Amino acid sequence: MQRVSLTSRMILLMLASLVGAAQPPNELTPYDVQAAYLNNFGKFIQWPPDPASSTEPISIRILGQDYFGKKLDNLIADETIQGRRIVARRLASATDSDNCHILFIGLSEEAHLREDLAALQKKPILTVSALPGFLDRGGMIQFVLQNKRVRFAVNLPAAEKTGIALSSELLKVAVYVNPASAQGDKE
């Protein structure tokens, strides 16, 4: 197990208490943190209004290899965003993105990233990934490791193009907002 900073352990502890999962803090990995963040992004995002699906659950989908497994499902079990439940699904292809709100693109998708993002063109789907250079390639949020803590960078123009509004709160805690400068510790 890696040494995790005190603050990280605290926030993970908090997250653990939030979801009510009985997970010992020393078992938290960066993936656990990413899972929690994936869930939390929705709280700071405004999707373009869609009367047809305004009561539908917020849908988080995972493309490619799933690092989160059961933990993500446990996290979202009790969560609501603007009164809507959250559901998580695993996708085989980026084209299967109907009714999707947040899409996590796994590291395994590196090869197909260009096609994946092209398939999502203009759709109001928040794209998140830990792939290096994700923002440069048109992604919206990229996880980075900074001082051994999971942080994220934001490609604001990419999000705005699809009509997704990121709250200033979210931008405030992002390490980078400008896509051109989206860099971080390489994993």
Added chain:
Amino acid sequence: MNLLPRQRSIAARLTWMNFLVSGIALMLVYVSLLAYNLYSFRESAIESLSSEAQIIGANSGSAITFDDPSSAETALSALSHSNDVVAAAIYTQGGVKFAQYPANGTVNLEPRPLPNAETLAYWGSGADVVIGSRIVLQGKPIGTVYLSAHLQAMRRRALRYSAIAGATLALCLGVAMLVGSVFRRILAQPLVAFAQTARLVSRYRDYSLRFTPGQSYDELSSLTEAFNEMLSEIQQRDKALETAKAELELRVEERTAQLQAANRELEAFSYTVAHDLRGPLQTISNVCFLIQATEQGEPSEERSSMLEQLRSSVTSMSHMINDLLDLSRSTSAPLHRKPVDLSHMASSILESLSETTPNRHVETIIEPKCQVNADPGLMQIVLQNLLRNSWKFTGRRDVARIEFGCTHRGKASVFFVRDNGAGFDQGYADRLFKPFQRLHASSEFPGIGIGLATVRRILTRHGGSVWAEGEIDAGATFFFTLDSFTSPLVEPSMSGPHRL
């Protein structure tokens, strides 16, 4: 401190009372206003601090969610604009400190549990307040913001209020003094003037004085009215008394004059009678002498006894007439005071007495140089009467003793004539000095009883007095003074048993 000074004027007391009352009222208003003001100020300060805490909480939601303490500290640093906030901290829902303000300081701000349903709570008293605000994200509590504030403005406010209250109190004192001076003019001054009038009235007994109050119709004016009425009443009575007294005096004078006139008439009458009686008496005496002288041959024993009896009666009657004339002169003759040696006078009287009755043996003791300032003629009558009395009443003693002397009682000289004669009953001492009153039968001791009355009149005219002490068969002492000295032992005119 004495709250109500006793030794001050009414005006001062009123001023003091005024000040006290308004001061207390002001203090109450000040305290309640300050309390209300501070309370409401504190409430509004807490409210604004609460909204600050809520804003910070809202701005820290993402920081907590995405584990970014520096972002939260940036949010907290906005508090630097608030003068009151001393410290602040954000705790996660799990009770772990997430961020603090000031960022580098040592903040000792322990998390306190908020009441379950509340998103906002505050603790503390006075100027020190701790505010806790729950941070809620999408309906879920994720942490708490705590602000610790010291409301400096409250102290400033209290000070400012105190200053205002002090200034108002001073102003109030000024107004109270002003009102006091007004009171002095409208209430105390008339009172003082009133008291002065009363004092003048009582000092000079001038009941014609009146107090004239100002144009006010209050208790004071009714008081002065009553006072003035009382004065006029007294004045009236005074006048009535004065009139009655004058009338009485006039009447007394009249009566005195009448009495004096009657007395003078009586005296003149008795003097005339006594004087006129001497002529025929002298004739009788002369005829008696002629009868005896022209007797031829041996007169019969019977005749000569009858003639002797006649001559003795004539002598006795002549004495009586002399006494009466003395008595009359003692009241009517004018006083001519000059130094008199009573000792010398007494010894010459006793000498002449012993010449008239050479067969008697009388021991005389005379204190020398008893000087007085009195009418010599009248004093001669006094001593003659007293010594003659003693001579007469010691007639039955084998060894008679007559003493003249002087003692002192206080400042006054008291002269006395003492004998060891027949004496008298002390119970009747006052009767001795009344004319024609006798304690002894005239067969026993001859006399008509006006000698001592004459003595008393003379001494009274000199401003003195006379009294006697005696005991039956144990002698008598007659005291007299020429000054206005009254014996503390015996009042000459007093009746009743003598007290010694």
